[in-house]
Amino acid sequence: MNTQSISNAFFQEAKENFCAAKILFGHLKEEKQTQMANDDSIIHLRGSSLFVLLQMAVEKLCKAAYARQKGDIKLPPFNHDLELLMRIAMRNPSIKAFFEKSNPETYAFLMKELSPLQPSNAGRNSENLEYPWITPKNKVKYPAADLKLIIKYLHDPYNRNFLKIMGGMERFVLLFNKIMRVS
């Protein structure tokens, strides 16, 4: 076992997650356009899995970057907390330059909106990305129908907010592609 193979494994899985996110995003855009063209008064949006995939992709990218070092074996932290993992990535001298040049909106989205919804952060009784939850008024809610992020990002008719996020993610993945080549 070496750091390169650990890092590469995380990176390949991250790319897989991001590729699936892009396919799903394209599908959701098409579906929404069809609904709007049909003058459907209720636009059904099933985008919660898109956020799960993004969360998984970024988590693995951060872990790949951490493991991608030349010294002693650096196992990535066994942690799903995107906010912590992003903060660690920012402090990696090999990639901090990328963060300095990047649009902070993507990172704010990942750290402040997505991270608290990761199931281990959210807990059982509050809104989260993957599992149903029960409100204090005993109502059962679930991500596909009740995730506020869907309203905020995918209900925007032109997807402007989310396009920015996806663009930022694309650059994030490209950066890691570069790191993987040079190290």
Added chain:
Amino acid sequence: MTTIMKSKEETAMELIAAHYKLDSEMKDAKLFLTNQDRIIRILELTDGVPSCSRPSPFNFDAALSEGVPYPSSVILVNQKDWDKIINGKMKLPIRWNMKNARNVSKEEVASLMD
């Protein structure tokens, strides 16, 4: 041609400045320098990281192409854990000796953040 390498302290200050700049929630930093090894150790107070039972460092290699010729090691803690460390109720790993720690405020490195 002689290459003058940056000192450990100079590099540490640049790193801390970069961390303040990138992490808007970073509030304070303590720098641990020792002659026993080349590693730059920094304890950072930043909100948004989970509490821990035992602080663990994240270690980074030197990155010459980025102007960082020394390996570094960073511990991130939130306010609650920071207070415990300052009050001696939470221990840091070996070589992270609070007696040798130097406080580095955002103001001190502000000129390096431009």
